[in-house]
Amino acid sequence: MTAAALLSVQGLVKRFPGVMALQGVDFDVRAGEVHCLLGQNGAGKSTLIKVLSGAHRPDEGEIRWRGEVVSFGNPTAAMRSGVAAIYQELDLVAGLSVADNVFLGHELSTVGFTRRADARRRTRALLARLGHPEIAPDRDVGRLSVAHQQVVSMARALSLDGQLLIMDEPSAVLDPDEVRVLFGVIRELTAQGVAVVYISHRLAEIREIGDRVTVLKDGRTVATGLPAREVKTSELIGLMTGRVLDNVFPQRKPVDPAAPDVLNVRGLADKKRFRDVDLTVRAGEVVGLAGLVGSGRSEILETIYGARKAAEGTVEVDGRRLRRGSVGVAVRAGMGLCPEERKSQGLLLDQAVYRNITVSSMSSFARFGFLDERAERVRSAQLTETLDVRPAGVDRVVRGLSGGNQQKVVLARWLLRECRVLLLDEPTRGVDVGARSEIYELIRALADSGVAVVVVSSDVEEVLGLADRVLVVREGRVVHDGPADEIDESRVLDLVMEGHSA
């Protein structure tokens, strides 16, 4: 490992209207190392990445590349120098094929004409290297699952052949199996001397892959160069949040055996993704759905919610059968869905936070159709405070929030509505450790107040720690249904992967 820094950053400052996203960041990356960035939601990690990759211009500070001061005025300049980035918000172009996306901006071409066969071939090779030979280079990226889109983003970054690869929460949408493949690729790269900046909210991952750690808090470096394997978890959490957290998962109360069934799903099937799904959730119960990415869990939730039309089967809430394929009916029956893709399915990005929160419960703030905005703001402010949305302020436009904070806004919407049934698809994706435990507390508290909760998560630990009962989904079928305390992580992983060739 060379001592000379490939990239070093000093006193970096970036302002947005009303917000100082970065207010003095220092750190350096050496060739061949995996440098992890840690920090709470809104700490400035993504902003830092964007500055380093030329997507944002810094207001102050100095960036040195191989010892020389540089200013990456635009992404092309950064790419030319050998910096490749995978952004948190997966900036792919729906409508273009996988291969087109991989080579967008640095197309393989002869006098302007694209070499499509070449691009396809190299894309296939890159995808195979990332453990996903099944993604066809000709598919429309917009039709891939988020996980597959993440893989395409990685293929894109690899195709740039950079010396510094920056990854902003690449594992958030991947399942454990895929994370393992990703780590394999990272090790391969670092062995060739490529430096990697890795961002994740999962401390276990950082221990596994990281060499050094830099912690950001409120746009400032609070610690840099910590040895990833040795540093204590409590120390990291302390640095990030300023407080001590010992137990992430809240205490489970045993579900009252006399509690009534609230959600009752029988024989649910759609045209091709899943079938024979039976699911019963009692009042006060949290049911977790584990499974591989692409196993059809999101589709199951969306179908229960009426956002997709079921081909067969019934959904009952409190004993009343719901009409198929109507979200309105489901919502009126007391259901709420926290969708998987917050940007495209969850948020009104250009609207204020409070409007995003109250959108599903507007009628409770309205008299004769006229809204009481004051009440809306007050209630929203309470919720955002509980969830620690940063920066505070319910009048902020959601687009300006960091990824994790956006997720909390979606969650707040359904907390506000006081549902009978809450369906949560990856509720803590991109949420930092501190806020995560708060969200767990909230889910638990909701359940204890009699709500039936269904949680889909690719994080097996989360499913086991949070749920009373665990269902394992494999290729569109429920292959296991039992209490959470009668099963452990390795058993779940076995079930999940049975017959899977990985």
Added chain:
Amino acid sequence: MSEDTAAVAAPQSTPVAKESSVAALLASPAGRNTGLVVALVLLCLGGVVTAGDRFADVDNVLTILRLAAVIGVVSVGMTFVITGGGIDLSVGAIVALSSVWATTLATQGIANDTHWIVIVFTALLVGGACGLVNGMLIAYGRVVAFIATLASLAAARGLAEIISNRKTQIVNVPGFAAFFDASVLGVPVLVVIFAVVAVAGWVLLNRTTFGRRTFAVGGNPEAARLAGIDVRRHTVLLYALLGLCCGLAAAMLIARTTTGSATHGGLYELDAIAAVVIGGTLLSGGRGTIAGTVFGVLIFTTLSNVFTLNNLSISAQAVAKGAIIVVAVLLQQRLARRSGA
């Protein structure tokens, strides 16, 4: 961004002032629309300098407002549709069809026997029905709004021609013109109607669940659907609302010209969309401002008034108009950016 979001987002300072909805009503459009106000003021200055008293005359101002009234009503409706992520090219044709239907001999016969309000109702009914058809085609038939309303444009104008046999139909119902030609405290009824529609539109868009849903549907229809909003029904309502506005505009136009004709409302679609977009409503949906639209309409009507007062040739008018539009938009953007929105 809706007017009030911007207004309260800017300074986090005075929560007391925020609460007063009257203050908000006054402060927000002005804050948001500084550029438009400046453009309009400059235009008026231009008018005063070049045409002096003839421009600043009360009668002239009322003339401008009267001219703005008809297209203004349509533009307010258009603001809803565009904010909701749609577009409607058929507004002019709907105005024509409504005006013709409301002035057929049959309608006039009934109105003569009962009350002239029959004519107004007929126009509203026809307009609303056309809007409903547009909305259904778009929401349930899933025809792209641009194409669906282009088709309606052709069909409605054709129908208007068939019904009127391409003749201008003259209105002879007593009381009808008298009502619309009257003034309330010196303000012509037409202008009063426009003002009422604009204020009602502002309230509907910014203070009701309907308006909030409109922003949601236009901003991210998938998210709105998953949040439990019936996006398709709402879309139908938006087009029906615009249809009603067209019907009302037709009634106003009948009163103003004493006629119904298949040629009424020519190119209203462009005028209305231009006023809405120059006002700051996003063509892609999710952001809309009624105040901006009203300023947009006023800018365009004042412009042609100033041109006429100056006896400018039509060609020169066109060139100047192009330049002024661009300047107004640039002004609006620079000022809006500076005010931190």
Added chain:
Amino acid sequence: MSEDTAAVAAPQSTPVAKESSVAALLASPAGRNTGLVVALVLLCLGGVVTAGDRFADVDNVLTILRLAAVIGVVSVGMTFVITGGGIDLSVGAIVALSSVWATTLATQGIANDTHWIVIVFTALLVGGACGLVNGMLIAYGRVVAFIATLASLAAARGLAEIISNRKTQIVNVPGFAAFFDASVLGVPVLVVIFAVVAVAGWVLLNRTTFGRRTFAVGGNPEAARLAGIDVRRHTVLLYALLGLCCGLAAAMLIARTTTGSATHGGLYELDAIAAVVIGGTLLSGGRGTIAGTVFGVLIFTTLSNVFTLNNLSISAQAVAKGAIIVVAVLLQQRLARRSGA
């Protein structure tokens, strides 16, 4: 979705056939545009049934194609702009201005001394320059495309009227009309030009980096920027390209009418946008198909040919046109959905 993406996405079966670009060229538009093809075929059947030999006649088909050629060239350019997330309302005005500029006495004088190609170059130059101005206003001035091109529409038409002094300018340059009126293997030169433009457009959109970037800029400008594409420069290029197409269309129109006039190209903006959108290009950008646009143009021109042959009442034509547009779109949607795209 671009044609080829869809075409190869559908059946995962024959990777060999996929590689043959000729096969893809033939297969893809057909697969993607089944509905349009069906609509066009139905329309032609309607023509044959109602007008028999008069419709199926070679001369009549060439008449349809000649009519389609001018607006077709504009529509191909428009496909690029719309796919790239823009819109251009000024195309008709640019055609007018180019036609006028290219037929001023001065231009004709030079052309008489040198070669008629001067006229064509002038038209291309003026068109391209107008497009460049549009593009700069939109990309660097950040004026909304709708408003910027609306302003250009007014300004360009006004300028055309001033230059021509509102008189129709007659072309007296020998060779000019002769060239365009000629036929190549029985196909009129105008039609050949349209075909060449369409094929070149298809290749540019689907087989070059420029085309890929157009999709990216229209589909997700932020992603395009992060991928290192100069979004603003690309936007300017798109409008300039459309401007060039308008210049070419102007030259073709000059040849067809032997005149340049400020009234040329009236409402071409609507016709072109309608053809593009009915062809399946998304008005919001990111997806576009040249083949669809060509079908769209042919559907509209065939429609008016069938009407001409059938002596239908003019108002009834308008109503029928509206209905047929809606049916065509519904057909296209249903069939596209079924074919799994």
Added chain:
Amino acid sequence: TGNTPEPQGGGNQSGGVKVANDEPGKKVVIGFSAPAADHGWMAAITNAAKAEATKYSDVELRVVEGTNDVNLQISQVETFINDKVDAIVLLPFDGAALTPVALKAMKAGITVINVDRQFDSPFAARSTVLGDNYGMGVSAGTYVCERLKDKPGSVVAEIAGIDSLPLTQDRSKGFAEALAGCGLKVNNRVAAEFTVESGERAAANLLQAAPKIDALWNHDDDQGVGVTAAIKNSGRSEFFMVGGAGSANVMREIKADNGPHKATVIYPSTQGADGIRLARLAVQGKSLGDLVEVEVPREVQLYAPVVTKDNVDRYLPTAFES
């Protein structure tokens, strides 16, 4: 009432007595194309042509969609040529632009009758029926001069039609030149678009621009309905108004003498109908009844008379209902 339907389209009464020319002859297929009927006069032209055709059992008329796109109109004529019609009556949107295709039709042996807007080649039409746009302006100007000749310094206003059309230029030119003859000029001029609504809009602004007016000439009686409405709204009555084209409405108003209109200048909407007649005669090889000449003449220019209260009864029957 104003919109009482009267059974006649423009040309029914024209021609008066039945002459030998009306005897059925060989069958004639006539194609008819005109600009978009986006205003009353243009609609009346087409209606009159259709009405005329139905009077002859030996005429088959094909009317195509009116259009302001010269490209489309050219292709309509091409379709007629393909169809081998016997004659084409063409009111071109732009005379010069339609000349090449008219030449092509003539070369194909089709009798082309040019109506209203003239081709720029004498070989492009067998015969031309022209209104007299310049003459219309002259007539209007002369009438205004007559009424204002004792009041030098009078304010004259003009509301033109679509300003980008050559015919509007001609009308304005004639008007200005006639006024110059008596020392007057056009003090305020605006242009409308031949529609009621645009007339109202233009007039409302014009009335503000000119606080005092003595005479107002409005090019088109269809837009005149809107102009009258605007005048009524403004409550102004200090001036008299001269119309244009000669719609039945305005003539009734002149007759009743209860509005601003004191006169109107006719621009015959019967041109289309005359075109049909000439086409039929030319194809059948007949001559014009009242001429000694054995062939249909090359050009017929219609007169633009001024209609006032005194002579209105003569013109009312052939006036068009806008």
